[in-house]
Each structure stands twice: as C-alpha cells, then as structure tokens.
Amino acid sequence: MGESVMRRTLLYIVIILLQGLISYGQTPQKDFPVLKGPYLGQKPPGMTPEIFAPGIVSIPDVTEWSGHFSPDGTEYYFYRFSQTLQPAIFMSKVIDGKWTKPEPAAFAGGYPSFQSHIPFDNKTIYFAWKHPLPQGESGNPNLPGTWAANRIANGWSTPEYAGQGMFLSSSRDGQLYITDLSAYLLDGKAYLAKLTLNNGRFSGFERLTGGMDALRAQGLENQAHPCIAPDGSWGEAKDLRRL
Numbered sequence: 001m002g003e004s005v006m007r008r009t010l011l012y013i014v015i016i017l018l019q020g021l022i023s024y025g026q027t028p029q030k031d032f033p034v035l036k037g038p039y040l041g042q043k044p045p046g047m048t049p050e051i052f053a054p055g056i057v058s059i060p061d062v063t064e065w066s067g068h069f070s071p072d073g074t075e076y077y078f079y080r081f082s083q084t085l086q087p088a089i090f091m092s093k094v095i096d097g098k099w100t101k102p103e104p105a106a107f108a109g110g111y112p113s114f115q116s117h118i119p120f121d122n123k124t125i126y127f128a129w130k131h132p133l134p135q136g137e138s139g140n141p142n143l144p145g146t147w148a149a150n151r152i153a154n155g156w157s158t159p160e161y162a163g164q165g166m167f168l169s170s171s172r173d174g175q176l177y178i179t180d181l182s183a184y185l186l187d188g189k190a191y192l193a194k195l196t197l198n199n200g201r202f203s204g205f206e207r208l209t210g211g212m213d214a215l216r217a218q219g220l221e222n223q224a225h226p227c228i229a230p231d232g233s234w235g236e237a238k239d240l241r242r243l
Contacts (some may be wrong), residue, residue, distance in 0.1 A: 035099040039069075040076055040092060057092075057102060066115045066167075071122040077105070079114040087114040089127060107149045107156040114144075117168040119176065120230075124200075125149050125156060126176075128166045139164055143181050148200060163202025165193075167225045171232035179224040180205045190222045192235070 033056070035041030040053050051058050057078060058064055062085065067078035074094040081087040089105040105113070108129055116127035128144035139145060144166045149156035165178040176195040182205065184190055192212055196204030212223055228235040 032101040036097055038073055040099050068117065070118050071120050076102075077116045077118075077125075078102075079116070081114070087112040089113045089116050105156075107159055108147075115167045115225075117170065119170040119174060120172050121174060123151050125151075126162065126168045127159075129159065131159075131161075134161050137161060140185055143184065146178070146202070160200065162200060165195075165202065165205070168195075169226040169228040169235070171228050172230045173232065175228075175232060177208075177226045177228050177235065178202075178205070179226065180207060188222070190224045192223045192226050 035056070038044065040056065042053050043050075052067065057067065057076075062080050062082045064078050064080050067076065069076050076092045076099075077089060079087050079089045089108045090102040091105045092099050092102045094100075105116075107125070108116075108127060110131070112130045114128050116125055118125050126146055126148050129147045130141075130144060131147065133139050133141070133145060143164070146162045146165055146168065147159040148162040149159040151157075164182055165180050167179045169177045171177075176197070178193055178195050180191040180193040191205075191207045193205040193207045195202055196206070215223060226235050
C-alpha cells in the first residue's frame with residue numbers, strides 16, 4: 001500500500017515538472033499588443049532619431065543593438081545584452097498579419113550570439129556566434145566567428161561555420177562586407193574588407209583602401225561594423241577602440 005502511494009506521488013511530481021517545463025518553453029502572446037503594418041506597427045522613421053518600439057524592442061536596463069528587418073519586411077532581428085544577460089539574438093515576425101512578441105532566435109541558442117545580417121536575396125542569415133569552432137578549424141576562441149543559416153520552409157537551417165570576422169553588411173548586388181579580425185591578435189587592428197564566398201565559406205578578404213586609409217591617417221586605425229549603402233557607393237564604420 002505504501003509503495004503504491006509513493007509511486008502515485010512520484011508520478012504526480014513528474015507530471016507537474018513536465019507541465020512547468022512546457023510552460024517555461026512557451027512565451028505567452030496574450031498580453032502582447034496587437035501590432036500590424038510595417039516597422040513592427042511603429043511610426044515610419046524620420047530624420048530625427050527616436051527610441052524604437054519602446055516596451056517592445058527597447059526595454060529598461062537592457063541594451064539592444066544591431067537591429068534590422070528582413071528584406072521583405074516581415075521579420076525583425078536584434079540582439080540584447082546587459083550586465084546579467086549574455087548577448088542573444090531576438091526575432092519577431094509577421095504571422096496572420098500580426099507581429100509576434102520578440103523571442104530568442106532558435107537557430108542561435110546555447111551560446112552568445114549577436115550582429116545578424118540578411119543580404120538582399122533573403123536566403124541566408126549571417127551572425128556572430130561564440131559556438132565552439134568545428135573540429136579542424138583554426139581560430140581564436142576569444143574572438144567571434146561568423147556562422148550562416150539558410151532559409152528553409154519552417155525557418156532557418158542548422159547554422160554552419162562560415163569564417164572569421166564579424167558584423168556583415170551588403171550591397172544590393174550581393175557583395176558582402178565584414179570586419180576582418182585576422183590580424184587583430186597580432187597588431188591589434190581590425191580592417192573592413194570585401195568578402196569572397198566559396199560554397200558558403202569565406203574564401204577571400206579584400207581590405208578596403210582609399211577612404212579607409214585616410215581614416216587611418218587620422219588615427220582611426222581599427223575600423224569595424226561596416227554599414228554599406230544599397231548601391232555600394234559609400235559606407236560607414238566605427239573605430240573598434242571606441243565601442
């Protein structure tokens with residue numbers, strides 16, 4: 001009799017724990033406001049900087065950075081971090097005409113993730129991920145690597161390592177640009193570079209000269225985080241030391 005009661009008690013405990021795990025894995029949408037239309041239902045951007053989507057994307061005591069929409073405007077990606085929260089990519093998307101509550105991106109779980117980018121063809125998402133490098137790959141574990149996932153019917157494929165560097169940008173013709181970190185541990189410098197791809201892997205880095213050399217002459221020696229115009233005619237960068 002005592003053994004039977006104990007078994008039933010253990011069964012009830014297991015059921016309660018499973019229900020708790022299921023609830024933890026689900027993010028309730030019922031308290032999330034109904035957002036429809038472009039830009040997460042927010043006012044279209046103007047010439048004066050404003051906090052974007054307060055209480056939805058921008059929340060107190062947390063930093064949000066590197067936000068971008070998918071080329072078709074139906075998804076929004078950014079990453080969050082704080083003193084107590086490791087960097088993680090969040091995403092919101094349009095389902096049945098309404099934007100979902102931003103949630104951690106499933107494709108980048110388990111390790112710090114940040115700085116995502118989707119080129120204009122909308123087929124691949126690139127992002128920095130502190131996932132251990134695949135066996136046989138050389139690289140410094142203290143520097144981020146770039147991983148890539150391809151769009152599939154129900155979201156994104158399992159990410160694969162693409163190469164060293166971080167913070168991609170691209171022009172409309174598909175040319176990718178990146179922060180080249182290959183020399184960072186040797187001379188402490190980061191470079192902006194054009195990327196060449198071979199079967200989804202970074203196979204060539206052509207460092208930008210001209211205007212970039214002029215910036216170096218002014219003391220901005222660590223250019224990072226490129227932002228390239230759609231037609232590729234100009235770009236912006238930051239000095240890595242000032243971040």
